[in-house]
Amino acid sequence: MTTCNKDEKKGKREKTFFCETCNSAFSQRSHLKDHLNIHTGQKPFSCEVCGCSFSKKSNFNRHLRIHTGEKSFSCEICKLSFSRKETLKGHMHNHTGEKPFSCEICKYAFSQRSHLKDHLTIHTGEKSFSCQTCGCSFALKKSLKRHVRVHTGEKPFSCEICGTCFSQQANLKNHLTIHTGQKPFSCETCGCSFSRKESLKRHVRIHTGEKSFSCEICESSFSQQADLKRHVRIHTGEKTFACEICDSSFSRKETLKGHMRSHTGEKPFACEICGSSFSRKLNLNLHMHKHTQQKLFSCETCGSSFSLKEDLSIHMRLHKAFSCQICGFSFTHEASLKKHIIIHTGL
Template sequence: MSKLTELKAFSCTICESSFSKKSNLNSHMRVHTGEKPFSCEICGSSFSRKQHYMTHTRVHTGEKPFTCEICNFSFSAKSSLKKHMCIHTGKNPFSCKTCGSEFPTKRSFKEHMRTHTGEEAFNCQLCESSFCYKSSLIQHIRTHSGDKPFPCEICGVSFSQKSHVNRHKRTHTGEKPFSCGICASSFSEKSSLTIHMRIHDGDRPFICGICESSFYHESNLTKHMRVHTGEKPFSCGTCGSSFSQKSHLNDHMRVHTGEKPFSCEICGSSFSRKQHFKNHMRLHTGEKPFSCETCGTSFSEKSNLTKHLRIHTK
């Protein structure tokens, strides 16, 4: 038996991970059982490991015992200090020989390597899903437990993932950190920027199997399919009219309420629909974006172009 085997004498019977101490094996087993014996008395969050619980309590106490000797910046967790040090050294200590990715901790490096080997060491005991990353398993477990440990400090709404609450907070702050390098449009979510970029590169990956129309976003294809199916899932509770899109129902409801939320700052005219407001603004700007390919005549509204085209088809 090698010295390395002797040092890791305690093995997990589920995923075959091995440990040098029985206490470490006991802690590891909670990954599979979902047990979280360490609970925070302040917010109720629970943890499978005492060290994670201790780190969490510092969120409430404000304690930051790990200080960078170079810039004196302090952290509540030792792992955060290790990651921070990479800023000064300019290099992460763990490098993947397969793809060249670098990682600040051995743990994150080991988890990354599973993406190459296909190993999924973290198994859900409730639905048999498996994951390469422990963090992914933890997030997944919340779909079963309904646990939402990340509250918005502004409105109190809670989320199952920290990234989701960070994204939500932008609805309050108006922050749009993801910018398009071509037209300078900015977005609050990276996914919105990805979808937007399809406008510039012409990528329309969502194709209708009936008429072959293509769309930038899957939701637009879903809306389009109702043209073929005739489905109108959005109904008016006042008059019973139904619509294929929720936005059309919202526009329709203003017929009953009399609301006209779109106002022209130039002449004061108000409109119940955004499109009618946009059409109106062209009266002031003189913009005519709809042109006839046959004779070149331009129009401020698409409906007028459609009427005009009948002249050429007669």
């Protein structure tokens, strides 16, 4: 009985063709011929569609599939198709969980060689891809590609529901939760859920008390960057929100919105008990004290409490009395004191 070795079963040929430059060996003369182009720099295989050139015919054939859309290699598990056998092989690691590509520095493992290559830039600090517009550098080509959209204004990712466009795919993904109502990010402390991870991160600061944003002028600290931005306008006096009717300006958009109701007459904040309406939520809150009998404003002198701040101000006049320097008699109003003085002066 005739037996054959492993190489014969696979139909492998002896490598008898050698490169005189690097001593690489090949089983076919055509393979050696393609290889020599690496040393000569010759790229005889040109794409008629886009003009790209290649030194090896195999690379040229793979490139052509980009234009034809041919995807001959299919995943038997999820039915996804790929134009390259190597890509399919890498894809299969997603199903098997295999991560054969490990970082020698931190031992982090990846399912794709390209992912490992991208990861290595963290350790080397190399940033080979630079923006020709502003000079910013990036470690990954895809990061540069995303950045360039800041300058071009390109927004290639569109919402199929409302048509809103985004420059980043991640932003589109976050936007879609508005339509789906999905809120996958939950607070472990109070159970509140959010559609975006960034929103959860901001919310958590309420529980931790973390105030990462500090004012450089007065050192006040805030948990939200937006709150710091609003605060800084107190120091700068900046009032960027102007009323188009009366030219009044405000430092906060919310304040302008409330001000506009003085022109429109709109009173969207209604009392559920008596039906009274107010243009500002603050006024409704003050009004509610009348029904709840809640008295939040206390006199520091005698301890009397009031439901409205205005009532406390009126009360304080009793303690800040106008006294007659002649007889010591006191009055709550200056006008009353002046009338009393006439008794002594006769004027």
